[in-house]
Amino acid sequence: MMRRLQTKKLCRLTLGWMRRAPGLVAVLFAVAAFGCDAGLEPPPEPGFGRLEVHVAYTGEWPPAQELRDLRFVALRFVPRDTTDLLQLNRMVISGRLDRNVPADTIALDMVPEGTYVYAGVAQQFSADLFAWRPVGLVDGAFDVLPGAVTRVTTHVDFGSLPPFPPPQP
Secondary structure, eight states: OHHHHHHHHHHHHHHHHHHHOHHHHHHHHHHHHHHOSSTTOOOOOOOEEEEEEEEEEESOOOOGGGOSEEEEEEESSOOSSGGGGGOGGGEEEOOOOOSSOSEEEEEEEEEESEEEOEEEEEEEOSSSTTOEEEEEEBSSOEEEOTTOEEEEEEEEETTSOOOSSOOOO
């Protein structure tokens, strides 16, 4: 009984307000109708492309105990220290690269589209999980486009390694 009275009172109040300001109701309805787009629809799935990397090596290869792993890594950001390398969702990492070869070409499929601003070959130089350093960098940023092949080249000179972290502009 009490609930029915409250509902009636609320309906009378609403109808009275709508009669006094019909233009405002129309404007609110129009804003709501035109302001709605996809609403809570999930964002579109990212596209994927293929990345082909040619790596040329010069200089004397480090001894095996200092060359625990060697991989190509492309990042969507410029790292400030090795802890930035935990942002795995913002980077692409290849499988292990061949060692003691003059050159190598690798292909990475299903690379998420986007711009990669820092990329190159990384070397794990000790058993420590964070003991990684760049040994060769790709010059400049590159884009991976959906359904397209992006080719990049990098040079590793074990006698002249790039600084890490990179200098800040």
